[in-house]
Amino acid sequence: MSAPTPMEGRASGSARVYQSGGDQYIEEHVHHYAPGSAPLFGPPWPGPAGPREAAPDSVRMPLVGRAPGVLRDRTDLMARLRAAVAGPGGDIQVLLGMGGCGKTAVAQALFTEAVRDHGRVGLWVNASERVSLRAGMLAVAGDRGAGAGELAAAAGGRRAAADLVWHYLDRSAHPWLLVLDNADDPAVLEEGGWLRTSPSGTVLVTTRHATSALWRTPGASSHRLGVLPLEDAALVLSDLAPDAGTRESARKVARRLGCLPLALTLAGAHLAHQVLESWSMDEYDRKLTEESTALVDRGASATGGGQSRHLVGRTWQLSLDSLADGGLPEATALLRLLSCWTADPVPLSLLMPAAQDGAGLQHLSPPLVPSRVEPALRALLDHSLIEQVETDGHRCVKAHGVLLDSVAAGVPDAERALLSAAAGRLLRAALPQEGAASPRARSLVRLLAPHAAGLLHRSRRHDLVTAESVGIAVRLARLVYEAGDWTAALDLAATAAKTAAAHLGDAHPATVEARSGQGPVLFRLGRYAEAADLLRSVHQEALRTLGPHDARTLDAAYELQRVLHRLGDLTRARTLLEAVLDGRRHVLGEDHVATFKTRCEMLELRLAQDEFDGYTTAAEELAQDCERRLGPDHLVTVWARDALARGLLRAGRGAEAEELFERVLAGQRAGYGDEHPLVLGVLIQLSRAQYAQGKREQAAGSAREVAEGRARVLGEDHPETVAARAWYTEVRTGPPAPDGLVDRPPTRSTPPTPGGR
Structure with a gap:
């Protein structure tokens, strides 16, 4: 993964800037563009030293912007963590807290000190999703000496990936600090055996999930982070917007925002970046008072996570209202579109059709017409609602996960189907037409895969699942499989099949195709009996609902005979394959690649x-x-x-x-x-x-x-x-x-x- 585009937080006099990163990434920043700079969709704009080059992929640095200038109310915690890093190793430090409370900021500060002051090798992995965790941990193994063949085997599911990683971590010649950031789903760590102790280093985990038994693993110590004390929260606002009001005014706004660092930073950014208007903190406080509870994330439970979404929702809406009043209502439409996907980096190429032909977004309210996509992107960047990052050589934008959740909850019901359809069309258009043969195509597929799963998740929540959205996920699962990450391919294919069955029915062609797509992956992973059981039922359902000559029935039969061949049932495999060959010759033609296969x-x-x-x-x-x-x-x-x-x-x-x-x-x-x-x-x-x-x-x-x-x-x-x-x-x-x-x-x-x- 490449380092993100640097963002600078500014303060005057002796003021400090509070920043945080990762899934709880918060930062005060100002974007400066050189004269004649290229648009976001063009080549990188030149800086003072000439054109920017993409940073090399790395696990040696946090992908969360600059380290915070000061950590408010974290002195005791940092002292305990410093002692752990300076010690002999072999322990796990877990930072617990709701979204936006600054866990990643603490992790980033400790990471910097461990490398600078204690001579540790710093390793940073995004643990929010299975795909990003596997990729990051395999990169850690490579950093610690694993060979290309071993890494390829682990990525393809032919070798236990976690065992390989910890083999090389245990044998590291230098002590290390490994940060597993945004581990909000402990099952992602637990299912693969990713969380372990090692005498060679210290593990630091950040998570919103406070009750997992995984955090009670021997050698693990938990540290709970909450919101900031009122005085420290007021200082955050004063640091970011020193001219917007008195300390007492800052206290009122901080209290209104629940002292959540993410909400405080977004509010401070809004107050500091106003051009047409110049609200004071008192005026901002009154606006918050006037906001309706309709902005509360209706899908959030009454937990710490839900409360954080509530607070952020009120804050981002003020920023979007300000943009709309300033002539950029399209920023709202664009952020709603991004909320259809996930908090993973979104390649700018995915948004390109929206900037070219609209992709149907011009029918939204407010409409997002092609000529306004670029200004909307820049506005969201300027107001700290999204950030620009470089990932695997692709320029991307990234929004905070809590922010996206609250945005998605606030989308009007009448807009959801239009947004979901547009998000699906953009994903489909972004798929590499040549398959996953080239390295760049493989990296693009890895970036798109989480968004296909995210679109299914949003669609499932609001009963908007379509054959099109399922088909996109199935196609992406196939491309991930071709790229060699068989485990990730199975996760996506299984999600597509489960969603299709629940919302479209077992007999729907999209469900048959989705379930059939799991077969080749199970086959490659060596799970032959499981693949045979699945494909037998899929083939029977396809025969019943689609008929023997449908291409999807033939595909299911083809995959089934491969498994039977491997299991030694050659007679049944031969019968099936003869039927497939006759069918493909009839349906696809003698010269089709599937017929030749x-x-x-x-x-x-x-x-x-x-x-x-x-x-x-x-x-x-x-x-x-x-x-x-x-x-x-x-x-x-x-x-x-x-x-x-x-x-x-x-x-x-x-x-x-x-x-x-x-x-x-x-x-x-x-x-x-x-x-x-x-x-x-x-x-x-x-x-x-x-x-x-x-x-x-x-x-x-x-x-x-x-x-x-x-x-x-x-x-x-x-x-x-x-x-x-x-x-x-x-x-x-x-x-x-x-x-x-x-x-x-x-x-x-x-x-x-x-x-x-």
Whole structure:
């Protein structure tokens, strides 16, 4: 993740600025744009030293802006935390409190001191969602020395990710402080075993969830943060807006806002940034008194979190009213649109269609027309309602989670369907058309995935779920799967399926498609029996409601036969696959990529059933057809060549098989990288082809590379690692003549799966 755009808080004289970050990010800041600066949707505007460059992805710095100048009423707490960081390590410090109370500000201040004064390695991870937690913790493992293959295996669900991370944290050569920020759903930490102690460092957690048993883990100490004392809260307002009123006036406003740091900072920013008007703190207090309770988040429970949403809601509405009075009512529409998604960074490219053709937002009240999107964005930035950040090379905007919750609660009922539909259209338009093949496409998919889940959540709450919103989530889950994060893909696919079933019904085509989308992910994760049970029911439902020739029925049957193939039920798999092949030829055509994939799968089945008669001829024809229709470098073409090479090896044509496996290996490496399990599966077949020709030394070298690679990527105890080590031993110690090898079926490894099929 990249560092956010710097934001500066200013105060005069001896005044101090109170700031906080993260999910409870609050900051007084002023944006300065150089003359001739480019718009938000254009290239980065130049600064004093020339064009800005995106900061490198890092877990070595908090993604929350500048550290606060002073922490009001946190002196005792900071003393306890400093002592923990300066100690031997092995403990967990948990900061508890409602949204906006400054937990992240404390964490950021401690982080800075730990690095600067105590020589600790500072590591910062956003723990608000499963996707961001996994990505951040794997980045921590990389920082502490994990290799690319190990990280790829963990990201793909082929190796226990938390075990890998803590293995490297425990063995760190330098003491560290690990901050898990915004852990508001403890289940995210608990389910993966992410929260542990280590003798090498200290863990600091910030969370709004105060009652989780996880915080009572041995070695954990909890510290509750509340709102500020009245005097300190008044000082926050006076620091931010020193000319807006007396200390007594500041006390009145602070009391009205419940002394919540987030609300105080937004109020101070509003008072400090007025141009057309110049409210005093007394006038601001009167405006708060006049506000209706209609702005209260109606979906919030009567908890600390709900109270914080109430307070922030009153504050942000005053800022939006001021913007509307100043000629920018579109800021309200834009913030309501952002509230359809989540508090994760929103790529500016996601908002681009709104600035080009309106995306249907011009029908809102107030309308958001294309020419007003840019001014609305800048206005929200200037009033501290959103911030601009750089994430994975994408320029994004980010709003506070508590703020978005309260904004969403205040959307008029008549506007909800329009906003939800517009948010869905923008997500669909932002999906990379080429799939998740390129690194930039993969990073964009990771950014968009939480927003698809967020849109489903908002839609579910107000009974606005549509086949379109479910379909977007299913498509994004597929792209996340192709990008290699199988666990995250399963989370999103399961959310889409559960939502569709609850709101559209089990028989709805969108529900069938969503449930079917979970099958390939379960298959890749090795959960074969679970995948088979799911796909059997999905296939039966699709046959009943959609008919045998519908593309979604054929897709479900295709995924089911793959699982049955792996489970050894080859006869049933063959029956299903023959029906899929006939159906896809009829529905999609002979030259469709899905038809070619089905033909490749059929060759795999024939080989598994020892059906060699005519196999080589069929494989040669398929490879030629794929190369002619799809191109020589397409991954389905590579897959077809692999099927042909396996047939040649089984037919005793070792030299031809070796040459073809070399081509397949180059194609797989180009598509997946050097240590992907599918690449290693081809390499072990190359070793067998070399051994079949008596090239014992070369075969041993290839076998050793597979054994070592699988150990790194899949782990020492993985069955494929065990099989690879056994083959390596056989090559080194077996008989020099390969007689009988051709008659013995080679160990079957997972077939290449182009495009994450």
